[in-house]
Amino acid sequence: MRVEIRSLGVKLGGRWVLRGLDLDLFGSGPQVVALIGPSGSGKSTLLRVLKGLIPADEGAVYLDGVPLYRGRTPNRTLQKKVGMVYQEAQLVDRLTALENVLTGRLTHLGLLPALLRRFQEKDLALASDLLRRVDLWEHAWKRADALSGGQRQRVGIARALAQEPQLILADEPIASLDPKNARMVLTQLLELVRERGVPLLLSLHHLDVVRTYADRVVAIKGGRLFYDGPPSGLTPEVEAALYFGEGLEGGEEVPALSA
Numbered sequence: 001m002r003v004e005i006r007s008l009g010v011k012l013g014g015r016w017v018l019r020g021l022d023l024d025l026f027g028s029g030p031q032v033v034a035l036i037g038p039s040g041s042g043k044s045t046l047l048r049v050l051k052g053l054i055p056a057d058e059g060a061v062y063l064d065g066v067p068l069y070r071g072r073t074p075n076r077t078l079q080k081k082v083g084m085v086y087q088e089a090q091l092v093d094r095l096t097a098l099e100n101v102l103t104g105r106l107t108h109l110g111l112l113p114a115l116l117r118r119f120q121e122k123d124l125a126l127a128s129d130l131l132r133r134v135d136l137w138e139h140a141w142k143r144a145d146a147l148s149g150g151q152r153q154r155v156g157i158a159r160a161l162a163q164e165p166q167l168i169l170a171d172e173p174i175a176s177l178d179p180k181n182a183r184m185v186l187t188q189l190l191e192l193v194r195e196r197g198v199p200l201l202l203s204l205h206h207l208d209v210v211r212t213y214a215d216r217v218v219a220i221k222g223g224r225l226f227y228d229g230p231p232s233g234l235t236p237e238v239e240a241a242l243y244f245g246e247g248l249e250g251g252e253e254v255p256a257l258s259a
């Protein structure tokens with residue numbers, strides 16, 4: 001799915017959180033794009049805009065050429081094509097692992113079957129297959145609140161893929177995991193999106209991971225584009241300027257770096 005972001009501005013709590021953002025993602029380009037930037041730079045906000053959860057105050061977002069928002073209302077058809085993986089999985093605790101994955105199919109059901117949770121056999125087959133793919137089939141009938149943090153995150157990934165999305169947004173999916181679980185979650189996420197050809201926009205703080213796995217890196221700082229290019233362009237100087245240099249919070253116009 002092609003993502004075009006044009007002069008995007010978002011105001012939250014009376015303050016510009018994103019401003020003047022122009023970006024073209026995916027289409028025929030690299031399929032794993034890392035989104036980095038200091039805490040508070042606007043990464044989560046950007047992902048939420050792309051999921052149709054926060055409307056643009058300025059500019060526009062197009063998914064495959066279609067505006068994502070009409071005024072402040074998201075286009076529901078486009079919204080359904082975008083899957084999301086959250087930092088804390090955001091599972092329904094009282095449902096089993098399998099039921100949580102099945103909720104990813106709800107967007108494909110009609111209103112009544114969705115309300116009644118009437119899944120079809122093919123929904124169950126897809127959800128079961130995905131649960132196997134994240135090595136959690138033996139936990140299919142466990143309640144989500146009985147799973148470990150890493151397992152919950154893998155259920156969240158299976159749920160996002162069960163939606164059969166055309167784009168996946170992952171918001172710091174390994175932030176609260178130990179290194180072993182972080183690696184497992186990330187490996188499974190990358191394997192699944194690559195084999196299905198689903199583009200992934202992945203917000204992360206781990207630059208070692210970014211350097212190893214990303215095809216392209218987009219860095220934002222103070223709500224503006226700071227760097228857009230390959231991981232190899234993330235030199236120590238760029239990294240230092242991104243995390244330790246003067247912020248752009250004052251609204252100072254600084255041209256984006258590109259490698």
Ligand SMILES: Nc1ncnc2c1ncn2[C@@H]1O[C@H](COP(=O)(O)OP(=O)(O)OP(=O)(O)O)[C@@H](O)[C@H]1O
Nearest residue numbers: 012013014017037038039040041042043044045046
């Ligand atoms: N609902 C809100 N109301 C007001 N301000 C908000 C709201 N949500 C986020 N912000 C502010 O917007 C800015 C960007 O937040 P955002 O969560 O997008 O940053 P981030 O880059 O994802 O940070 P982190 O890496 O810490 O998750 C921050 O200053 C934050 O305090």
